Amino acid sequence: xxxxxxxxxxxxxxxxxxxxxxxxxxxxxxxxxxxxxxxxxxxxxxxxxxxxxxxxxxxxxxxxxxxxxxxxxxxxxxxxxxxxxxxxxxxxxxxxxxxxxxxxxxxxxxxxxxx
Amino acid sequence: xxxxxxxxxxxxxxxxxxxxxxxxxxxxxxxxxxxxxxxxxxxxxxxxxxxxxxxxxxxxxxxxxxxxxxxxxxxxxxxxxxxxxxxxxxxxxxxxxxxxxxxxxxxxxxxx
Numbered sequence: 001x002x003x004x005x006x007x008x009x010x011x012x013x014x015x016x017x018x019x020x021x022x023x024x025x026x027x028x029x030x031x032x033x034x035x036x037x038x039x040x041x042x043x044x045x046x047x048x049x050x051x052x053x054x055x056x057x058x059x060x061x062x063x064x065x066x067x068x069x070x071x072x073x074x075x076x077x078x079x080x081x082x083x084x085x086x087x088x089x090x091x092x093x094x095x096x097x098x099x100x101x102x103x104x105x106x107x108x109x110x111x112x113x114x115x
Numbered sequence: 116x117x118x119x120x121x122x123x124x125x126x127x128x129x130x131x132x133x134x135x136x137x138x139x140x141x142x143x144x145x146x147x148x149x150x151x152x153x154x155x156x157x158x159x160x161x162x163x164x165x166x167x168x169x170x171x172x173x174x175x176x177x178x179x180x181x182x183x184x185x186x187x188x189x190x191x192x193x194x195x196x197x198x199x200x201x202x203x204x205x206x207x208x209x210x211x212x213x214x215x216x217x218x219x220x221x222x223x224x225x226x227x
Contacts, residue, residue: 040122042204042219058214090158099212101147106158
């Protein structure tokens with residue numbers, strides 16, 4: 001089974017801090033994704049990556065950046081955290097090689113609160 | 116914090132009933148569809164997927180039906196169990212190189 005591990009289940013940070021969310025997958029997947037999930041809004045794509053050092057903006061990239069230095073690890077960075085970034089953050093990975101029309105496998109999320 | 120299940124349409128069924136969860140998708144050109152289950156406190160879990168060259172696909176206790184004419188997707192769960200209680204949502208994608216677009220979900224509540 002694919003395992004996608006997010007480093008923290010709960011995180012509390014202060015406004016203006018630089019925040020790092022880490023995600024690791026163990027199945028040699030090409031594609032990795034970061035979403036945020038908010039009540040009433042569903043899953044929204046922040047950034048994704050289809051290869052090491054490659055990154056693409058999703059639907060809501062403002063205020064975020066990402067890093068993929070190794071295939072198994074995809075980091076989400078909040079450059080200067082703001083209260084409207086309080087959310088559940090979900091990382092996912094998929095096999096790749098034939099695009100994105102395939103199942104994504106999710107971690108259990110990081111609930112981030114910005115005070 | 117707020118549960119992901121708030122603000123969602125809810126389907127309530129009795130244990131043993133069959134459940135049908137519906138999804139209207141937005142893009143008539145989408146050719147890949149997928150259903151996820153999300154239990155409280157967990158990430159979404161893949162259930163079943165279907166491509167546009169099919170109109171039905173079956174898994175274990177689940178069936179997905181695709182009606183391209185009316186852009187409608189449904190997930191049927193046979194003999195629903197309390198453990199099936201969760202938020203279910205569909206996703207679609209267009210061709211091989213667009214990412215998944217997720218629906219907002221339906222909460223399924225199963226009473227013993």
